[in-house]
Amino acid sequence: MLLHFTKMHGLGNDFMVIDLITQRARLRDEQIRQLADRRFGIGFDQLLVVEPPRSPDMDFRYRIFNADGSEVENCGNGARCFARFVRDQRLTHKREIHVETAGGPLTLVVNDDDQVTVDMGTPRFAPSDLPFDATEDRPLHSLEVDGERYEIGAVSMGNPHAVLRVDDVDSAPVERLGPLIERHPRFPRRVNAGFMQVVSPHEIRLRVFERGTGETLACGTGACAAVASGIRQGLLESPVTVHLRGGDLRIEWSGDEAPLLMTGPAERVFEGRIALA
Numbered sequence: 430m431l432l433h434f435t436k437m438h439g440l441g442n443d444f445m446v447i448d449l450i451t452q453r454a455r456l457r458d459e460q461i462r463q464l465a466d467r468r469f470g471i472g473f474d475q476l477l478v479v480e481p482p483r484s485p486d487m488d489f490r491y492r493i494f495n496a497d498g499s500e501v502e503n504c505g506n507g508a509r510c511f512a513r514f515v516r517d518q519r520l521t522h523k524r525e526i527h528v529e530t531a532g533g534p535l536t537l538v539v540n541d542d543d544q545v546t547v548d549m550g551t552p553r554f555a556p557s558d559l560p561f562d563a564t565e566d567r568p569l570h571s572l573e574v575d576g577e578r579y580e581i582g583a584v585s586m587g588n589p590h591a592v593l594r595v596d597d598v599d600s601a602p603v604e605r606l607g608p609l610i611e612r613h614p615r616f617p618r619r620v621n622a623g624f625m626q627v628v629s630p631h632e633i634r635l636r637v638f639e640r641g642t643g644e645t646l647a648c649g650t651g652a653c654a655a656v657a658s659g660i661r662q663g664l665l666e667s668p669v670t671v672h673l674r675g676g677d678l679r680i681e682w683s684g685d686e687a688p689l690l691m692t693g694p695a696e697r698v699f700e701g702r703i704a705l706a
C-alpha cells in the first residue's frame with residue numbers, strides 16, 4: 430500500500446508525520462527503524478502519528494515513536510509540528526487544539542505569526558514520575574557515570590529527562606556521556622540527557638542526547654525540563670530563551686503547579702508517498 434506522509438521539522442528536530450484518520454496502516458518497530466534510516470529510508474528523529482481521540486473532550490490522539498521504534502510519552506517540537514499539520518491537512522480549522530498523548534493531555538495554540546505555543550503541563554520532579562531510582566525528590570541528585578560523580582536534575586515532562594549543568598555546551602562530552610546517561614541503570618525506562626549552559630537568568634544554551642534517537646538539533650521537552658530544573662535550582666527566571674543548535678525556543682513557567690508554556694516554529698519540508706512492505 431502507498432502511505433502519504435509529510436516531512437516536517439521544529440528547529441531541525443525532524444519528523445515524518447502520518448495521518449491515520451483518513452488512511453489505515455499499522456507500522457511495526459522494524460518498519461519504523463527502516464523509515465527513520467537516513468540512507469535507506471526517509472530519515473527522521475521521530476515519527477508522529479495523528480489518530481482520532483479516545484476521549485470526546487479531545488480533538489486528536491498524538492502518538493510519537495523514536496527512530497529506534499520505541500513509542501514515547503511526549504515530544505515538544507513534534508507537538509508544534511502536529512498543530513501545523515492538522516491545520517494544513519484541514520483536519521481542523523481550530524487555532525486551539527487539544528490532544529491526548531501517552532504522557533497526558535496537551536493544548537496547542539497556533540499564534541497569528543504561525544509560531545505555536547504548547548501548554549506542556551506541569552513539570553514533575555518526583556523520581557517515581559520518570560522513573561528514576563532515588564529515594565528523595567531533590568533539585569539535584571548525585572549520579573555516578575563511568576567512574577565520575579555528576580549532579581543532575583531529574584524532570585518529567587511526560588517523558589523523562591536528566592539535566593546536567595556544564596560550563597560550555599560546545600565542549601561538553603555529549604557524545605561520550607549522553608549514551609551512558611540514557612541507559613544508566615537508575616533510569617529503568619532510559620532517559621533523555623540534557624547538557625545546559627546558563628548564560629544569564631533568562632538565557633541558556635542546550636544540547637540534548639535523546640533517548641531512542643541520539644543527539645538532535647533541538648529537543649522541545651528537553652528545553653522545558655532544563656528550564657524547569659534551572660528555575661527550581663534558583664539559576665533561572667521566567668521567561669527563558671533556550672538556544673539549541675537548530676534555533677531558539679521561549680519557555681515560560683511561574684513555578685509549582687503552573688503550566689509550563691513553550692513557543693517556537695514548526696516547518697513543513699515536503700510531502701510524499703511510500704510503499705509499505
Ligand SMILES: N[C@@H](CCC[C@H](N)C(=O)O)C(=O)O
Binds near residue numbers: 503588589621647648
Ligand atoms: N524531540 C522530542 C522528544 C522526543 C522523545 C524523546 N526522544 C523520548 O524518548 O522521550 C522533543 O522535542 O521533545
